Amino acid sequence: MSRILLFNKPYGVICQFSRDGMHPTLADYIAVPEVYPAGRLDTDSEGLLLLTDDGKLQHRITDPKHKLPKTYWVQVEGVPDETALQQLRGGVALKDGMTLPAEVRAMEEPAALWPRNPPVRFRQSIPTSWIALTIREGKNRQVRRMTAAVGFPTLRLIRYRIGDWTLDGLSPGLWRQEEA
Known part of the structure; x- marks a missing residue:
């Protein structure tokens, strides 16, 4: 069964788990192994970010041909x-x-x-x-x-x-x- 996490990304957080030394990252908020962002949201944007452990679902969410x-x-x-x-x-x-x-x-x-x-x-x-x-x-x-x-x-x-x-x-x- 695939997992999907819905995260309300605050302003200033970068959409990656690895640290850049300047900004908070997803690792500061989400301690769930093996989930990855399905798409990105700019550092200066806020709101819904989806994360999943299912590569096919991740692709379906982000691929423009699905026009989600x-x-x-x-x-x-x-x-x-x-x-x-x-x-x-x-x-x-x-x-x-x-x-x-x-x-x-x-x-x-x-x-x-x-x-x-x-x-x-x-x-x-x-x-x-x-x-x-x-x-x-x-x-x-x-x-x-x-x-x-x-x-x-x-x-x-x-x-x-x-x-x-x-x-x-x-x-x-x-x-x-x-x-x-």
């Missing part, structure tokens, strides 16, 4: 209008090519949101807002590059869902095991 949807809660600088949201829905031209169309909607700040350490920088004269963005690919820093390309830079990025797995009930730094 990933939903992010994104705090952006400014308030995107319908034109910007429509651009995200249609795909955005990045330096490494067009993104696939995304699902996107404006949302309120998540109710169960935890404080980030360090806090996000705020400017009194520029409002911030939240969007829920679902993609089915994983280009390097894709969500950040997409929101910047339509004029609304990402301030905070939290992966909420991968396929049917969510962060629900998981505080930052905690994990739970589920059947794969």
Whole structure:
């Protein structure tokens, strides 16, 4: 039976078990042998990271041809209008090519949101807002590059869902095991 761990990765943690001497790693939070991350999450991003002991499952989760949807809660600088949201829905031209169309909607700040350490920088004269963005690919820093390309830079990025797995009930730094 395959094991899958759902981990709420805090800001500043790198998605590897080996230490780099500068950042906390998965080893600081997860003392389970023989599990490996199924994908990555940038050091300055937070949220759901899946780990498994099953190589085939790991491949299925990460392989773009399976198009497993990933939903992010994104705090952006400014308030995107319908034109910007429509651009995200249609795909955005990045330096490494067009993104696939995304699902996107404006949302309120998540109710169960935890404080980030360090806090996000705020400017009194520029409002911030939240969007829920679902993609089915994983280009390097894709969500950040997409929101910047339509004029609304990402301030905070939290992966909420991968396929049917969510962060629900998981505080930052905690994990739970589920059947794969």
